[in-house]
Amino acid sequence: MTQAYLERILTACVYDVAINSPLDAAPALSARLGNQVLMKREDLQPVFSFKLRGAYNMISLLPEEARAKGVICASAGNHAQGVALASKRLGIKGTIVMPRTTPAIKVDAARRLGGRVVLHGDGYDEAAAHATKLMEERGLTWIPPYDAPDIIAGQGTVGMEILHQHPRKLHAIFVPVGGGGLAAGVATYVKQLRPDVRVIAVEPEDAPTLHSALKAGKRVQLEQVGLFADGVAVRQIGKETFRVLRKHIDDVILVNTDEICAGIRDIFDDTRSVMEPAGALAVAGLKKYVEEHGVEGENLVAINSGANMNFSRLGHVAERAEVGEHREAVLAVTIPERPGSFRQFCQAIGKRSVTEFNYRFSDPQQAHVFVGLALSDGIQEKDDLVADLRSKDYPVLDLTENEMAKVHLRHMVGGHGHLVEHERVFRFEFPERPGALTQFLNRLGRRFNISMFHYRNHGAAYGRVFVGIQVPPEHGERFDAFLDEVGYQYVEETGNPAYELFLS
Structure with a gap:
């Protein structure tokens, strides 16, 4: 099955919409940590996150009959924008069901990208239930946010690019985890070609879906999750993603809100870009790993997964970053x-x-x-x-x-x-x-x-x-x-x- 994923990633259709995002040096952070820190800039994608890779790959592989009927997803964040843009580029009708509580900036973004937005319910569960109902009534194809092989393969192209961009010695790649699609894709590809490179998952302390599953030896449903890093606020790791990750992931690091905020500031200091909380998880985890393991003189990569930050949150982030550092x-x-x-x-x-x-x-x-x-x-x-x-x-x-x-x-x-x-x-x-x-x-x-x-x-x-x-x-x-x-x-x-x- 691992070989099959490698083939899926190598043949994934993502570059009609996605860019081969740069792997940028972080000189200020590197100097502070005594390691060469590199940032994979998925925040520079057209929808400001990696999510369009998997969405486009899956939708592009649909048979004509399914394309004719259209696709649907439930999302209040980056996946919605990925599905909207992918559908528009492929000339397919894309329906995006979002909770009524979704911030206007995200609703407007999905509509601007061509998605047909349906607002329903006060939370994700209600929106997802309504999306399922519409899917069954209209014969639409469901595009999941992470738990499908074609989604995982699309996200895996991030790992493929990292190894192409940095073929030299590489100690570790740090990947944010919510449902696990990005981490599963990256880990599968990297471990096939460079088993010496450590792939380390990073999660918020208040949303440890992968950490809890690995500890229990099976998928567990968290009673509640913190919403600060809303891009990874998932209560249960995906079934397929967990199957892949338990074989290929080397470690899981948990970080708190203050450490995430400090990561946002670190990225800003080196790039002048502002990450969303989930987008800075990898940098926060990288810093904690260096502190705990005393790593020096190594090449370390953090995946900056997204930059869909609400402007109103910046004050809180700046305040908490000082404590996190x-x-x-x-x-x-x-x-x-x-x-x-x-x-x-x-x-x-x-x-x-x-x-x-x-x-x-x-x-x-x-x-x-x-x-x-x-x-x-x-x-x-x-x-x-x-x-x-x-x-x-x-x-x-x-x-x-x-x-x-x-x-x-x-x-x-x-x-x-x-x-x-x-x-x-x-x-x-x-x-x-x-x-x-x-x-x-x-x-x-x-x-x-x-x-x-x-x-x-x-x-x-x-x-x-x-x-x-x-x-x-x-x-x-x-x-x-x-x-x-x-x-x-x-x-x-x-x-x-x-x-x-x-x-x-």
Whole structure:
């Protein structure tokens, strides 16, 4: 059967629609990892992912009778675009059933590529059930996203191209896995021609379909999967893909959301292209493999599988990438509630760049601060910092791996200051550089009590601070003099209705 797959891949019909995507060097990532990292750029395909290879190959091989009736698929992502484009190029009517919850950008893309889009249900299962009904009623041919030999063969041409483009020594190829079509095709081809090359699957920790199946010795249905890497959010590995992968895959690496986000940034740094989360899985897995195995001086290939990223997700990705690269620590620290304690805490953390500061007065005795700190030496630096703060009698809770804190809590710290009197609130801007926040607090000194503080480093040239300060009426003139001497741009927001509604 393996020989049959090799023949299918060698004769696959994909290049009417797909490009022979480049295998680009990643110089910045290579230098950091001490290995030659190469990226297979499937994000440069006409539909920005590898999916059109398998879809076109399968549809092109259909008999005339099936072509005349048309094809159908259920998909909310890249497979839909692949089927739509393949159908259009072959002059076949292609029906794409998508959940009503599918983002408009993906619906519009499928329609623009010539697909007849039918919106049905609130999730994939309902859409797939409706597609099955339409298929039976109209005699359409089902085009699965991964679990069919012709689909696997089409995706396998990615492996064929990699070996043509890099015939020299190659240590490993890293492949993202959802349903397993791409990995099965690549592994089958590579292991037939270059059995010395390791083929390593990469999955999200919250969608380990292949990992779970290999561990159990059979396909398993996951109760739920994470949706961040929606391109691989599959509850069960394919039947045929699992049969192939259990014979040919060398290892499976699991990565978390932060590591995926760091991979997206790494790819951007070297290519100026933005991957979707599933598209950066392979790079995230490659980095983890190097870290865990101490690999040096090897040639490593990561398949960048897709770039259908919703623009609205970029902010979240950028925020999480710092933690995924071990460049940010997220801590909750308890400090005494007295004038000057805030400044003393900033002095205790040294000249590290502060990425975020959230604080709201709530208790006359102590204050809880949510702080993000930039790291230059990864996990060890974070552990040393936590130990140092605790040695100075600061209670510290490390939230760096706390999903709830990173997704929700960091945006919810605050609330109404019921015990706060004479509060005035301001927005300040000051040049962004290490120590700038501490310098700001030193200028404020012990003269006034800070009752609320929010700061987030957005990567701009200027830091932005939102601060509440208790200013008794008899000290108003002295405070106004401080505003004049501090030298930073500011806007008073005490009368802002949003402040009055949520914070005052």
